[in-house]
Amino acid sequence: MHRVCPVCGSNAVSRALEAKDHTVSKQTFEIWGCQDCSFRFTQAVPSPENIGKYYKSDTYVSHSNTKKGLVNRLYHAVRKRTLKQKLALVRQATGQMEGNLLDVGAGTGAFASVMQAAGWKVTGLEPDQDARHNALRDYQMKLEDLSHLFDLNGDTYDGITLWHVLEHVHQLHEYLDTFKRILTPDGSLIIAVPNYTSFDAQYYGRDWAAWDVPRHLWHFSPKSMEVLMKKHGLRVIQMLPMKFDSYYVSMLSEGYRHGKGNLFRAFLEGLNSNRKAAGDPKKFSSVIYIIKKADV
Incomplete structure (x- = not known):
């Protein structure tokens, strides 16, 4: 149970919502958020030794x-x-x-x-x-x-x-320290993760498929990603959208919300999310971050 923000260390954390594991266990998990850096995180997640069964689908x-x-x-x-x-x-x-x-x-x-x-x-x-x-x-x-x-x-x-991997790793800070160490001086770290500040996330709320608890331990916003990278001597130099993700996530979310999928409605919501985000990669369903060493 995290009592402080795993990214910035702030104690200004509180429960944001409760989401359901629709894929395997049907359990619900609390997602908390930081008021300072906007990072969100799943509480009471299974240990690295026990989480494997939540992927067996x-x-x-x-x-x-x-x-x-x-x-x-x-x-x-x-x-x-x-x-x-x-x-x-x-x-x-x-x-x-x-x-x-x-x-x-x-x-x-x-x-x-x-x-x-x-x-x-x-x-x-x-x-x-x-x-x-x-x-x-x-x-x-x-x-x-x-x-x-x-x-x-x-x-x-x-x-x-x-x-779509960083949201799954328990050893978040150890991974990032290692990435910095093994990158060449001008190498690029490319990270794609869901964006909970996207329009489709706002529309579907707790039914947004990209919460994907408890497999997703961490939930990123563009702001929190920049704070996290800075903490590890890295810097985000570019953000790019993953435009197909809004359609895929909307198809899953429709099924979670209504008990069955609606391909037409999912397509419209995916399209709507991308249209609203047009010109601003920080608002797309998933964001690709291009990252370099900060001291280069």
């Missing part, structure tokens, strides 16, 4: 590669396009066509495979054994367990990517 697409259900089929259709966009983004953020890349939380290896095919030397880390097995089977990608992170050599990686 056939519908958890990042681990299983499942195409069951309309939402997951649409996810796979969109992923083909977004993987190409991520490759282009890594090249733009690092200023390199090839280099050393660390993909943290590599899932079933789809992104790591694309980067390797494009000439990058890729190290992929993934905590879930089944996902690592699927990566080897589907993409011939040998991923290592996440525990290897802290043993990696310093000043090694031109790019480090976390696609």
